[in-house]
Amino acid sequence: MCLLAFGWRPRPGLRLALVGNRDEFHARPTAALHPWPETAGLYAGRDLQAGGSWCGVSRGGRVAAITNFRSLTAPPPDAPSRGELVSRFLQGSATAADEAQALQATAHRYAGFSLLLADANEAWVVSNHAAAARALTPGVYGLSNAALDTPWPKLLRSRAALRQALGTGVTDPRELAALLFDTTPPTVEEAEDEQAMTSDAANDDVALLQQFKERYGLAFVNAMAAPFVLDDRYGTRATTTIVVPDSGMGEILEWQYAADGTRSSEQHFRFEVA
Numbered sequence: 001m002c003l004l005a006f007g008w009r010p011r012p013g014l015r016l017a018l019v020g021n022r023d024e025f026h027a028r029p030t031a032a033l034h035p036w037p038e039t040a041g042l043y044a045g046r047d048l049q050a051g052g053s054w055c056g057v058s059r060g061g062r063v064a065a066i067t068n069f070r071s072l073t074a075p076p077p078d079a080p081s082r083g084e085l086v087s088r089f090l091q092g093s094a095t096a097a098d099e100a101q102a103l104q105a106t107a108h109r110y111a112g113f114s115l116l117l118a119d120a121n122e123a124w125v126v127s128n129h130a131a132a133a134r135a136l137t138p139g140v141y142g143l144s145n146a147a148l149d150t151p152w153p154k155l156l157r158s159r160a161a162l163r164q165a166l167g168t169g170v171t172d173p174r175e176l177a178a179l180l181f182d183t184t185p186p187t188v189e190e191a192e193d194e195q196a197m198t199s200d201a202a203n204d205d206v207a208l209l210q211q212f213k214e215r216y217g218l219a220f221v222n223a224m225a226a227p228f229v230l231d232d233r234y235g236t237r238a239t240t241t242i243v244v245p246d247s248g249m250g251e252i253l254e255w256q257y258a259a260d261g262t263r264s265s266e267q268h269f270r271f272e273v274a
Contacts, residue, residue, distance in 0.1 A: 001054050001067045005162040008123040009138035016244040019176045021236045022054050023229045026259045033254035033267040039091045043252050043269050052083020057252050058090040060274030061244040062119050069112025069129050070145035082113045100124035100133035153186035154227040173241035173253035180239050182227040232259050
């Protein structure tokens, strides 16, 4: 994924509500959301090039989702696929806490990432750009191609939209998915706020953004700054929504898109929550 907005225990009776956009090269081979035949109760899309996934749910409502970390540095040629971190948790039995803490020892082997892990009891975010894994308290969060809740305009806008929706009782996965169909680039005011808030950040995000503009051009960088990325070469390929109540039936929905942003298909599954 390249953008996640999610609520961890945002209100009584609701364990997790997540909506995310996956941005990727349109030519990269992908299988849409489906039940994985080798693992009962696992629903996720699959990267057919490297074999892992970007977001999914498994037995009882275990959830994993990953975003990459914005960088101009190429990963080591022997770096494992980050998608295996999602599928490993969904196919395994480790708690979110144990998986997050164990990953700290090997996280350096991967290209930059942030990984959300959630089970029935806890939600954790682990990253190889952070000193330690973080257990989440109840609330609404945003995660893009940087640290948790880095105040990029598209993250702030998407997180606020989800918070408002959940605050008014919305849990329908299609309504939540529609929140991230937003192709509007940052306003001048939003961009200025981002620069003010991140200019002294440890990774000097403003300088990195300038390098992206010089390498890829302003039009592409502006497209990337919107929650939904429209570009004929690289853009938003799918939106995934997961709703996990404390008990009963959960839902996972995925919309796929063509390069022009039109919706090409929908997959929707229900699963029993433990």
